Structures are given as C-alpha cells and as structure tokens.
Amino acid sequence: RAHVVPLGAEGEGTRSGVLLAATDVTEVRRLERVRSEFVQNVSHELKTPVTAIRGFAETLLDGALGDPQVARPFLEIILRESERLERLISDILDLSRIERMPRLSLARVRLVEVFHDAYVQLESRFVQKGLRFENRIPEGFVVEADPDRLRQIVLNLMANAVQYNRERGYVAAEAWEDDRFSYFAVEDSGIGIPARDLGRIFERFYRVDKARSRESGGTGLGLAIVKHLVEAHRGVISVVSEEGQGTVFTVALPRGGISDEEVPSGEARE
Numbered sequence: 208r209a210h211v212v213p214l215g216a217e218g219e220g221t222r223s224g225v226l227l228a229a230t231d232v233t234e235v236r237r238l239e240r241v242r243s244e245f246v247q248n249v250s251h252e253l254k255t256p257v258t259a260i261r262g263f264a265e266t267l268l269d270g271a272l273g274d275p276q277v278a279r280p281f282l283e284i285i286l287r288e289s290e291r292l293e294r295l296i297s298d299i300l301d302l303s304r305i306e307r308m309p310r311l312s313l314a315r316v317r318l319v320e321v322f323h324d325a326y327v328q329l330e331s332r333f334v335q336k337g338l339r340f341e342n343r344i345p346e347g348f349v350v351e352a353d354p355d356r357l358r359q360i361v362l363n364l365m366a367n368a369v370q371y372n373r374e375r376g377y378v379a380a381e382a383w384e385d386d387r388f389s390y391f392a393v394e395d396s397g398i399g400i401p402a403r404d405l406g407r408i409f410e411r412f413y414r415v416d417k418a419r420s421r422e423s424g425g426t427g428l429g430l431a432i433v434k435h436l437v438e439a440h441r442g443v444i445s446v447v448s449e450e451g452q453g454t455v456f457t458v459a460l461p462r463g464g465i466s467d468e469e470v471p472s473g474e475a476r477e
C-alpha cells in the first residue's frame with residue numbers, strides 16, 4: 208500500500224521531495240510490519256491458554272471426569288488458563304484503547320494516595336512474599352495527571368516490583384521534582400533485568416523469562432501499557448537495573464500542564 212507524498216510546490220525541492228516520499232513509504236511499511244507482528248503475537252498468546260483449556264476438557268470428557276483425583280487438578284488448570292485468557296484480552300483492549308490516544312483528563316493528584324491504594328490492592332501478595340513497602344512519597348506531593356491512568360501506571364509498576372522480587376525483600380516509592388518535571392520512582396530488591404534485555408522490556412509481549420512470566424500469569428503487556436500511558440502525558444519512563452540486586456523504574460511527568468481554570472474546584476493550588 209505504498210503511496211507517494213505530493214512534492215510540494217511544483218518544480219522546486221525535487222530532491223528533498225523524493226527523499227520525503229521514500230522515507231514515508233519506509234515508515235508505512237514499518238507500521239504495517241509492526242501491526243502484522245502484533246497480530247501474530249496476539250494470536251500466539253491467545254492460542255496457548257485456549258489449547259490448554261481444550262486439551263484438558265477433552266481429557267476430562269474422555270473419562271478422567273470419573274476420577275476426582277485427576278478431575279480436580281485438571282479443572283483447576285482450566286480455571287487458571289481461563290483467567291489468563293481474560294487478563295490477556297483485557298490488557299490487549301487496554302493497549303488498543305490507549306494507542307488511540309484518548310484525551311486525558313488532567314487533575315492534580317496526591318501521589319502518596321495513589322501508591323497507598325496500589326499497595327492495598329497488592330497487599331496479600333506483599334504478605335505472601337514477606338515484602339516490606341516503603342512509601343517515601345512526601346505527604347503533600349502532587350502530580351498533574353489523569354487520575355485513572357496514573358493509577359494504572361503505578362499499579363503495573365508496583366505489581367512487577369512484587370512479582371520479580373525475592374522473598375523478604377522490599378519495594379520503595381519515592382518522588383521529587385525540578386522546575387519542569389515531577390518524578391517518581393519504584394524501586395525493588397528483586398532479580399533485576401539483564402543489561403541485554405533492558406532496551407526491550409517495554410515492547411509488547413517481551414519478557415526476559417517467558418516461562419517464568421507465563422507461570423506467574425503475566426501477559427507481557429504491563430510495561431507496554433505503562434510506557435504508552437506515560438507518553439500520553441508527554442512524560443518519560445526510564446529504568447536502571449542490576450541483576451540479582453534490583454530494579455528502579457523512574458517516571459517523569461511534565462509540570463505546569465494545568466491552568467488555574469482546570470484545577471478541580473475545592474482544591475486549592477499551592
């Protein structure tokens with residue numbers, strides 16, 4: 208579906224015009240490739256749980272149903288794989304919604320509360336793993352963000368910090384600002400990310416350890432969603448990690464994006 212871009216005013220700029228058209232075709236091809244790779248990945252990821260569900264259901268119908276010792280674990284696998292399927296579909300839908308770049312409704316959000324809520328949602332997993340949460344966000348720290356999307360960013364980063372942690376480790380949250388950006392960081396004492404993978408972890412479906420991520424129910428889409436959400440805020444996300452030591456994800460969100468009229472009523476501006 209290659210197409211040629213008009214070359215601007217007739218008779219001038221021919222050389223740069225040709226170059227422009229060539230670049231554009233390359234970009235169109237690249238986008239097509241990215242899209243078809245995505246469709247292939249999605250199909251593959253959906254197929255895995257479906258194959259398991261079908262296989263175990265067939266085995267049950269072929270006679271295993273009569274033996275409760277076999278039937279129960281098989282049904283548990285079917286349930287677990289269905290849940291995985293549900294998560295995948297919901298993440299894929301989230302991602303496609305985000306990619307259409309919806310309008311953000313920016314508000315001034317108290318960051319310490321967002322982290323607190325994420326912690327409460329993950330509390331049982333913190334307890335299971337004997338992890339400690341250090342919420343070092345200053346009480347009055349406010350960021351300008353879309354509250355629901357900020358919640359999702361924080362929850363995904365916190366969930367990973369728990370997931371890829373060691374027993375009895377910690378997760379810490381910090382925040383600071385300069386005149387242009389508000390920053391927050393999620394630090395963990397976990398397994399870390401090998402240097403060769405660092406550049407790719409924000410790609411859809413990329414996992415350092417595919418088997419491990421699947422096992423734990425990961426979809427490989429969490430960080431892709433986070434990156435899109437941060438970029439929708441015109442922010443930047445970065446990561447520093449050391450294998451066996453831990454990982455720090457830092458998010459920078461621009462300040463000053465909200466004019467006074469947009470400040471929700473009842474909330475004084477400092």
Ligand code: ADP
Binds near residue numbers: 368
């Ligand atoms: P997943 O569903 O597999 O967790 P993500 O997109 O959230 O997918 O993360 C992609 C991969 O990046 C993970 O599979 C894992 O290998 C790595 N990763 C993400 N967060 C961390 C972390 N805090 N510590 C170590 N590895 C991480």
